[in-house]
Amino acid sequence: MANLQESNHQENWENLSQKTNDSLIRVRKVLTLSRIILIVFLVLLVFLFLPWRQTIPGRGTVTALRPQDRPQTVQNQIGGRIERWYVSEGQEVKKGDTILLISEISQPYFDPELPQRLQEQLQAKQSSEAAARQKMRATEAQMSALDRGLNYQLISAENKVKQSINYVKSDSADLEAVRQFYKISQQRLERYEQGYKDGLFSLTDIETRRLNVQNDNAKLIAQENKLNTSRQSLLNAQIELDNIRVKYQESVAKAQSDMGTAISGQATAQGDIAKLRNEIANIDFRLGLYVVRAPQDGYVIKTLKAGIGENIKEGESVATLQPKEPLVAAEIYVDAMDVPLIGDRSEVRLQFEGWPSVQFSGWPSVAVGTFAGRVFSIDRVSSPNGSYRVLVKQMVPVPAADEPWPVQLRQGSGVYGRVILNSVPIWYEIWRQLNGFPPSLEREPKGDGEKAK
Template sequence: MPFAEHPSPETHPSAGVFRSFEMVQTPSAGRTLARWCAGLSLGILLAGFLPWTQNIRSGGTLTTLRPQDRPQTVPSTIAGRIERWRVREGQLVKRGDTLVEIAEIKDKYFDPQLLARTREQLAAKEGSLRENVAKGQALEAQQTALRAGLQVSLSKARNKVEQTRLKLNSDQAELQAANNDFAIAQQQLQRQEALYRQGLKSLTELEQRRLKFQESTAKRQSVENKVAATRQELLNAELELNSLQAEYQDKLAKSESDRRSTLAYQYDTEGQISKMRNEYANISIRSGFYRITAPQDGYVVRALKAGLGEMVKEGESIVTVMPDKPQLAAELFVQPMDIPLLSVGRKVRLQFDGWPALVFSGWPGTSFGTFGGVVAVIDNLDSQGRYRILVTPDPEDEAWPKPLRVGSGVYGWALLDDVPIWYELWRQLNGFPPNFVGYGGGDTKGDKAKGTKDKSASSTSEETEI
């Protein structure tokens, strides 16, 4: 409150009565200081009602939005020995350019003609397979011929059995006739002997009848022998018919065994050919790993292996490559208390290390040397007590400086609500979080959800002010 001025003795009604007024004088410097203090107090009071943009401040480094744009180490697929370097550190390389050449260290692959010789072995195995297939086809044709021969032989044997059976029937009929002749001759002999004893027939006629009887007996015996021989012939024909089946079955079984052995060898050869083809493909692909190439366009940052003749293991990194023209993003870390206030699409102002800037965090429009950004990624898991966000360039703002490099420092602040300065000071002194004003431009929810959030934000703001 400004100091009250003491009345002068001339103007005060009691000036002439009291001598003290004559001794008191108001200095001019005090009056000037009082006026200045009053003006400053009034200015500070009025400044407290100026708008202030709330923000969330955090620091971090520059990185890339896409994983393929980040620095990567180029490993060696196979173990080998460094034979020749094709690049130097800091050199720009294109995708497919040779970085380093390595030589083989495994004795299995020392032969310089290994690929050609493996191809010759594969061709020989393929020729053996073709001959095996031909042999199997020949055995199959042999089996077909044996089955056809069996059918022909069986037909011949059956015909012979039938023919012998008919012959047996004929001989049996002839035997029946011979038996009838024998019985008649026997009866005639008995009657002739009876007539001879009665004297009615002569001895000559009796002897002639006995001779005919003997002839009939001999004929019957001959026919019986013939029938017996035909029966034996029929039995032999039947045995031959049965033996033909067994004989051809044995030949067919042997041919089938040979065919199956050929098929087994054929399948084994096919397996060996498949294995050799796999080996040939592996050797052919391995020969392409003797040249370690750049996976993409970029700069050779550092050689992790130096010199010539140094050994490298399988999967061991040899050189580090930084991709050319990466899509930069600012990697910032935010406190858990502030993370609910951020959303994808939220505007962010950034200050880069090495880039001159004059920053007024509460008045982003008056800042100099800062650049715009948009929140692109918000991690769902904290990292050492803080949450990581990725900020990409704002397409509606000035482009980021081209000299920026991955890994350089960056300082950013996410823009929130506009509040009076006195409220911001009061919030900072009490450690309260900024106002929650809903999601930014990256929100894709409907108008109804936005209205609900705005209502919730206003109620939260009123509660905070209370």
Template structure:
């Protein structure tokens, strides 16, 4: 019956006609229960659509260390050599400075066991040679000083000799003039006496001969004084020549001494260079011999030996074993897509799921997730990797009530992470996912804002 009219006849019909078939027509109880369940589910779904959902950016990565010094490192040898003895085995905990293995020399330049002593002997001999060069330099300096003093004395002596020569020339010139006057007088008297003797006999023969003798004497004295003057002038010329030659002579001697001094200084410098080279070589040999013992740079575990055999040769800078530092400062290397990087800033909270730890994750409701651990974005790489992804370094979140990361974590273990963003309704998140829109960001976290204000 459709019950289109307001007048219901079903009751009267049931009273007048007791129809058993109509009484059996009623809604089954299971359908009512199903209807109620469906209505409750729909209501719950509608309520869920309006619940807050925290947007997030997913990423995967592995466990690493925050500082490079805490990451696994390959122990390398500085020099080439031959493995003689291993002092550790894989899995051992070693302290800083512990010897890992011993190698022997492979270069023939360092085979001599007495090489340091021989180099020390060479160094001692070179130092003795330097002492002799220094003594020679001191002697040459004293010689140069003595030559300069002798030069002054010789110049003064030569100048005095020139002055004496000038005075002597002056004196001899005066004598020549005097003798010339005497000769002229004697010549005049001789001429007058000759005339008087020949013309009247006013002068006797003896007087005439006496005047003639006097003339000869004065002529001889004049010639003698002239010769003496010539000799004095020659001596003055020789003195002047000697005065001029003294400067050249001593300049040559001083120049030769200075040249010898320069040669000695050059030899001294060459000897000092050789001593420096020998000292450097001795130090290098000592350091090289210390490199025969390859030691642990820091406390850690020997993870893997890359060279095994006794007697095996290794090259310079070749990796020998891998060392995992003890008690590293754990961090997670999380890789995210390039389109999500602009939404991530330092200080963002991250929820992490470590491989090997059971968990039940509701990425949009982190408070309801079980088995996840808290983290904080500390570093965002400036460049991407070969796959176009960017690396995030996530450190543990230190907060009251936050669970610490497991102590059993090992380097390289896989990690899944969710960088938490803003809260949006569930219906909006479903609509965003269906349309493949990126997450939204309304405001940056307080840590990033404070960082920008500080700048």
């Protein structure tokens, strides 16, 4: 009986011990879990106050910063027939190297001796110009001779007019004298007739006086006729002077007409000469256009025409050329909401396709395999998809902690970039993302900015 009681007592003790141990284990687990939760909470609390770098993401492609470094098409300036190709796709060419040779297909340029023909026409036109110049000199000499001849004739005719005027004046004076003598003769005759009636004079004296009056009347009529003749001579001299002037004007007008014709011929010849020289220069320049040359150093990416004997039009593209050693840049597209936050010289972290990298959005300093860049320009207008293009160039000089952009970059390859903005606490970034707010526009403290620089 005693053994049975002792056995029960031992069993109860063991059960109590087991229950105590279980309780202690549960308490320890609760304490451990509480400590873990507290540690996690403290870690998260500390984590929320860690600095976070705000960024603006964007995707795009690699391009060239300068327009002359981007792929371009090589065009022929005249239409023609393909005669020979001097390059193949992927070949490197230098500036001025021959890419393509074409032949003429325009009918006005078929004559192989066309430059010589134009030179002959030019010489003929130059001879016409010389003849017109000679005619001008001859006309000028003719006009000079007309001037000299007119001066002599005018002097002679004017002297003749003056002489006729003097004759008219002299005859007018003589007529006046004869008229006075005739009046005196008539008065004497009247006195002699009165004296004859009074018996003072004889009949013979009367008849003598009557005869003198008739003679004086005859002299008066003769003098009047002479005066009329002198006046007629003066009129004829004046008419002759006017005829000389009219004849001179006609001769001068004809000479001036000949001079105008010569000047017009010379101007026409000069215009034709200029036109022929222009055609000759165009022909010489056109001969150089049969060879299509590389506009700059680069690589022939693709030939856009094929075969021999194929006709190509004027201004048609024949090949695509990639310039050598372009100044590469990255063009990334960002949302319109983020564009006002990007500065003209904001830093950018770039990740190129084909170069493994790990990029942390908020900690660009610990990113691996990314490259540094700086904003070069931002488009003033949006793209068709509503986003804005941002051109990013390589930072010069390259920061000591970074590597220069790979020389193997090819235009058109993909790129992913993040524009670096301000530093904020992680809790603020989480709150901003949950509420859909844009990044902060507040500037960093001056000290931090100077350290960043």
